[in-house]
Amino acid sequence: MIPTEFDYKRATSLDEAIQLLSSSSEAKLLAGGHSLIPLMKLRLSEPETLVDIGRIPDIKGIREREGKIGIGAGTTHHEVETSDLLREKAPVVADCAGEIGDPQVRNRGTLGGSLAHADPAADYPAVMLAIDAEFHIKGGNGWRTVKASDFFQDMFTVDLADDEIIVNAMFDPIQSASYAKLHQRASHYAIIGVAAALGVENGLIQWARLGLTGAIGYAVRMPNVEEALIGKQPEQDTIDAAAGIAGDGLEDINSDLHASAEYRRAMIKVFTRRALEGAVARL
Amino acid sequence: MEISGEYHFDAPRSAVWAALLDPDALQAAMPGCERFEETGPDAYDITLRVGISAIKGTYEGTVKVTERSPEDSYRLSVDGGGKPGKVQGTALMQLTEDGGGTRVAYSGDIKAQGAIARLGSRLLGGSAKMLIGQFFKEMDKQVKQRAA
Numbered sequence: 371m372i373p374t375e376f377d378y379k380r381a382t383s384l385d386e387a388i389q390l391l392s393s394s395s396e397a398k399l400l401a402g403g404h405s406l407i408p409l410m411k412l413r414l415s416e417p418e419t420l421v422d423i424g425r426i427p428d429i430k431g432i433r434e435r436e437g438k439i440g441i442g443a444g445t446t447h448h449e450v451e452t453s454d455l456l457r458e459k460a461p462v463v464a465d466c467a468g469e470i471g472d473p474q475v476r477n478r479g480t481l482g483g484s485l486a487h488a489d490p491a492a493d494y495p496a497v498m499l500a501i502d503a504e505f506h507i508k509g510g511n512g513w514r515t516v517k518a519s520d521f522f523q524d525m526f527t528v529d530l531a532d533d534e535i536i537v538n539a540m541f542d543p544i545q546s547a548s549y550a551k552l553h554q555r556a557s558h559y560a561i562i563g564v565a566a567a568l569g570v571e572n573g574l575i576q577w578a579r580l581g582l583t584g585a586i587g588y589a590v591r592m593p594n595v596e597e598a599l600i601g602k603q604p605e606q607d608t609i610d611a612a613a614g615i616a617g618d619g620l621e622d623i624n625s626d627l628h629a630s631a632e633y634r635r636a637m638i639k640v641f642t643r644r645a646l647e648g649a650v651a652r653l
Numbered sequence: 654m655e656i657s658g659e660y661h662f663d664a665p666r667s668a669v670w671a672a673l674l675d676p677d678a679l680q681a682a683m684p685g686c687e688r689f690e691e692t693g694p695d696a697y698d699i700t701l702r703v704g705i706s707a708i709k710g711t712y713e714g715t716v717k718v719t720e721r722s723p724e725d726s727y728r729l730s731v732d733g734g735g736k737p738g739k740v741q742g743t744a745l746m747q748l749t750e751d752g753g754g755t756r757v758a759y760s761g762d763i764k765a766q767g768a769i770a771r772l773g774s775r776l777l778g779g780s781a782k783m784l785i786g787q788f789f790k791e792m793d794k795q796v797k798q799r800a801a
Contacts, residue, residue, distance in 0.1 A: 374736075398707060406707060412768035413736045415707040487707065490779055525779045526706035559775070587779045622658075622782060626775050 373410035380422040384508060384535065387423050392510050392533040394419035399535065401444060401483035404475045429482065429537055432456060439463075439543055443482025443536040451476060461652070462547035462565065466497040469551050471558045482536040485521070488528045488588060490624065491559035495522055495589030497549055499581030500565035503541040509534030525587035546570065548648025550641045552584075554628050560584040561629045562637040564616075566645035568604060570653055575599045575608070580642065585634055586622050594618060595642060604650045613643035656744070656781055657760035660789040664796045666748050669755040670724045671799070673746065678795040679716070684787045687711075695719065701733060705780055710735045724748060729759075738767020742781070759785070 377394070381387035391397050398417035400406060401424060409415035423429065429444035432453045439460055441450060450456060450467035457464050470476055470484070470493050484494045485505065498505075498518040505516050510533040518539075521529050530536065547567035551560045565581040578599040580592040598612040617623075617638035623631040662669045672678045676697065680689035688700035695718035702711050714733025721727045730743040744761025763781055770777075 396709075409707055412771065413710070414768055415709060416736070417707070490776070525776070525783055526708065527783075587783065625778060628775070 371411050373407075374413060374416045376410075376417055377419040378422065379419060380424075381426060384426055384428050384537065387421055387426065387535055388509060388533055390419070390421045391535070394421070397421055397532075399423055399483075399486070401480040402446065402475075402478035403483075404471070404479045405483065405487045405489065423535065429535075434459065434543075437542070438540050440538045440540045441481055442538050443485070444480050447471070447476035447479050447481070447484075448473075450481060459543035460501065460541065460545075460547070462497055462501065462544065462549055462567070462649075463541075466493050466549045466565070469493055469549065469553070469558075469563075475558075481539060485539070486528060486530055486536055488522055488526050489559070490525050490587050491554070491561070491563075491584045492589070493549070493551065493560055493563050493583060496560075496563045496565040496581035496583035497547075498539060498541075499589055499591050500547055500549075500567040500579045501541045501544055502567075502579060503539045505539050506537045507534050508537050519591060522588045522590075527588070546649050546652045548645050548652065550644035550648060552637050552641055562634055562641050564638070564641040564645040566642070566649040568599070568646070568649045568653070570604050573603055575602050575604055578612075580616070580645070582617070582638065582642075584624065585617065585620060585638055586624060590620075592616055592642070599646075604653060606647075609643055609646040609650065613639050613646060616642035654763050654765075654778060655761070656742075656763055656778065656785070657758070658782065658785065659756055659758040660793075661751060661754055661756050662793060662796055663754045664800060665753075666724050666750055666755045668796055668800060669757065670748060672792060672796045673748075673757070674718060674721075674727065675795075678792065678799075681795055682788050682791040683716070684784050684791075695721070699733070703784065705783060708780070710737050712740070720745075729761075738765060738769040740765050740769060757789070 397419040400420045400422045429442045431442045433440050447467040447470045484492050503518045549565045551563040554561050563583040567579045569577040578596040580595045583589040595612045595616050602608040623634050625631040685702040690698045697716045712733035712735040717730045719728045726747045732741050742763045744759040747758045749756050
């Protein structure tokens with residue numbers, strides 16, 4: 371319950387944080403700390419240096435710029451959940467934030483922390499895949515942009531170097547998207563979480579993006595469900611048929627004391643249906 | 654907790670068998686292996702620095718190979734302890750010909766104690782699969798290097 375000894379450094383700017391990351395060995399960024407600190411207390415994680423980025427103003431806040439929405443990586447789940455801008459322009463993101471953990475986690479935990487940690491049952495990754503977000507990342511070699519679909523690589527493993535920081539997530543405004551989640555009742559991690567986003571023109575679905583979390587080691591798209599939707603009318607029969615094949619072909623489904631692999635497999639279909647119904651209701 | 658899976662090598666069964674049981678190849682394929690000492694026939698003392706992102710720790714333990722049935726199957730047992738707790742794993746490794754290559758199927762059991770077990774109910778299976786994946790990928794390199 372007591373972590374091993376570590377150095378604590380508070381960065382006052384993005385560049386200072388990057389410099390501290392590259393000059394310390396075994397350094398970890400501390401944002402909200404609601405994933406990292408419990409791991410340190412269990413001594414599953416023993417960073418030598420913590421670089422606190424909790425007070426850097428550049429990485430906080432939600433803005434609309436040139437038609438895109440940007441959320442700073444240091445923005446808390448609570449700020450996302452209660453953002454009027456997101457409620458109006460991308461309600462699925464605010465909905466998702468409101469489903470994360472408990473009030474303490476939502477008041478401290480941040481978007482960037484959740485994305486960088488990439489817990490297999492984290493909520494944001496599924497939504498970021500569905501809304502086709504891109505992440506702006508800064509490191510020792512300057513800026514780069516990574517699409518959500520390229521960012522999540524494996525359990526706790528993302529496309530982020532040791533000296534890099536996620537600065538913000540950018541995406542187009544979207545109404546017709548929804549997140550449906552089966553909560554683990556104690557931790558409120560997603561046993562299964564599905565985010566669906568749909569584009570409809572002339573009465574037909576033009577594109578669909580489905581993000582799935584909790585099912586395997588990391589969040590993934592469901593291309594077979596997306597293909598089953600394209601060109602169809604957004605009605606119940608279409609949703610039922612597409613949700614009926616959700617998760618098919620997916621291997622290495624998680625199994626733990628909260629849910630067996632078989633149960634998760636069944637719930638992927640149920641929550642895909644609910645997410646699609648939610649997205650259609652917002653058309 | 655039970656685990657099982659398989660990996661396909663593009664190499665004949667004899668070559669895969671030789672690599673899987675070769676101490677040098679085994680050492681190279683163990684994720685984060687910092688120390689690997691032979692202590693007897695098919696028995697080794699190891700130090701592993703295992704890490705998946707923030708979850709990183711040093712484990713001291715042993716590796717044993719038993720129930721050898723040449724080019725067919727063997728049992729691999731790994732036992733280790735570190736600050737977050739203890740992990741024991743044992744798996745039966747079965748080699749079969751598969752097209753021009755070799756399929757290695759593993760099935761076994763992992764037990765954890767301490768903090769790893771507390772976290773484990775949710776993450777142990779995934780972590781084990783990831784480390785086993787790394788093991789086979791590196792072993793694949795070893796097999797290819799030997800063929801070259």
